[in-house]
Amino acid sequence: MDHITPDSPEPTLTVGQRIQRIRERRGMSREVLAGMVGKSASWLKAVEKGRLLPPRLPMLLLLAEALQIRDLIELTGEQSVPVRMFSGPGHPALDSVRDAINNMPLLPIGTVQPLTTLRARLDAAWRTRHSSPDHRTALGALLPDLIRDVQLAVAMYSGADRRRAAGMLAETYGLAQMFIAYQPAQDLLWRVADRALLAAQESEDPMAIAGAVWFLAQAHRDSGDFTAARAINEQGLAVVRPHMDSAGADLRAMWGALEFELAYTAARLGESGEAWHHWEEAERVAERLPADYYQPWTSFSRVIMKPHAVTVAVELHASGESVRQADAAVSAPIPSRPRRGRHLIEVARAHQLARDPSAVLGTLQLAQQTAPETIKYNGFARRMTLELVEGPPALRPQARELADRIELLV
Structure with a gap:
């Protein structure tokens, strides 16, 4: 008999039994897991007990992300499909950003830049982030040097200047978190989030x-x-x-x-x-x-409050309210391309709740035109696109074209 590790699939278990087993191992209640994927606890119980057919691929992906598993084989027992295929690829600059974050200047050497120069560079990085359609590529080119230089400033300045530098370091880590988000680098995301709070506390700056x-x-x-x-x-x-x-x-x-x-x-x-x-x-x-x-x-x-209302309605899975809020906010003049792209993805989610696949596809296409690297790395967008690829026949050609653009089927 093959040895079965705690996280390996067991051929004798159903999909529902695997979901229940992993959920209980994670210490999650049915109510919590069901809420994370937009379903009721009674629905999840029916799936786990085999009273409903196994969920389709888009829902399996939601469950896999909520349960923090890396491969769908852990839920299905069938062909291996890495969850990261649907949660976004790793950006080519990810390793460079990781190296800069990890290489803390414990024995600082080099020329420290004036705080005014670092402040100007950080402000320019934020402007780049908001104005660029390919914002991760733009940030990936800026972040490694910026992280190293601000880290060096914290190490070499003292007193009030060190506190100011620490505040900028916290902000730089926040910018890095925006680059890292939705990439296969959860360890790095937590590292920058924790370090940002430590640096912010050292700065003594409430902002x-x-x-x-x-x-x-x-x-x-x-x-x-x-x-x-x-x-x-x-x-x-x-x-x-x-x-x-x-x-x-x-x-x-x-x-x-x-x-x-x-x-x-x-x-x-x-x-x-x-x-x-x-x-x-x-x-x-x-x-x-x-x-x-x-x-x-x-x-x-x-300007962001109407888009925020769409997000609240979508997360509450209120289909009618979601579409009403989306209709009121779809053209919100958000001055940030990646944030505008994310808003359009939320609008697409509202149309998905209303079961309007044509509107979902059209909105995702607009999101791709607005901010290609936002939709490429967004798990919701990738799952909706995958569902459209397998959806109404009339929409499949355009859905496949969108899937190719966001490198979903590569």
């Missing part, structure tokens, strides 16, 4: 701390740990609260961004009232910002 919390809360939520996401988020608000009476636009925007993150987490948990409450709190903050204000780290602004 840097709030930003690092915003990034870390997303990392927790995307890993399925909603309790940790909510806890760190609330701690971030507590840090910022004493400074709000004298806060400028940037810090107020960070407060609003953290309020929305609570809305997002609540929506993922299916807590409709809590989700819309925090969205409304965030909207109140946005309304008090200048009309043309746009926070580069979080995209928080007046």
Whole structure:
């Protein structure tokens, strides 16, 4: 008899039994796992007990990501299919970014740059990130040197200058997290998220701390740990609260961004009232910002609130409300190409909930034209495209063309 490791498939187990076994090994309740894939606990129980047919490939992919498994063979017992095929490829610059992050200057040598120069470079990197259709490629060229130079500044400056450099390092790690997201590098993503918070705490700057919390809360939520996401988020608000009476636009925007993150987490948990409450709190903050204000780290602004409403409705799996919000926000003038691309993917998800595959395809095509590297690395977009490839015959040729453009079937 072949030796069976804890994570290897067993031919005698059904798909449902494998799902249940892995779920229980991860310590997840049916309610949590079902909520993460947009289904009810009773549906999941029926799948696990064999009262429903095994889920189709798009749902299997959602379950695989939620259960943090690397290959669909662990769920199906059949042909090996790496989950990363559907969650996005690794960017060619990923190794260079990883090397820069890992090579901390424990014995710093070299010429440290003035903080004003580093600040200008970091601001330019954010502008590049928002203006470029291929933003990961653009950031991949900038990040390695920027990370090394800001790390060196923290190591070589002292006093107030060191604290300022630490704040910039936290921000640089946040920018790096945006590059790393949706790539097969979860270890690296957690490293930069944790280091960002440590650097922000050293800076003693509430803006840097709030930003690092915003990034870390997303990392927790995307890993399925909603309790940790909510806890760190609330701690971030507590840090910022004493400074709000004298806060400028940037810090107020960070407060609003953290309020929305609570809305997002609540929506993922299916807590409709809590989700819309925090969205409304965030909207109140946005309304008090200048009309043309746009926070580069979080995209928080007046213009982002309608797209945020689409996200809340989609995560709550409210199909009618999702389409209503999407129709109201599809042309939102978001001044960031990757954020605009992500918004269009959320609109496509709304149309998917409404079972309108033609609208899903058209919106994904627009997202690909707007920000090719956003859709290429977005797991939701890749799964929707795969479903369209196997969907209505009339849409399959265009869906296959889109799949080729995002390198889904390579």
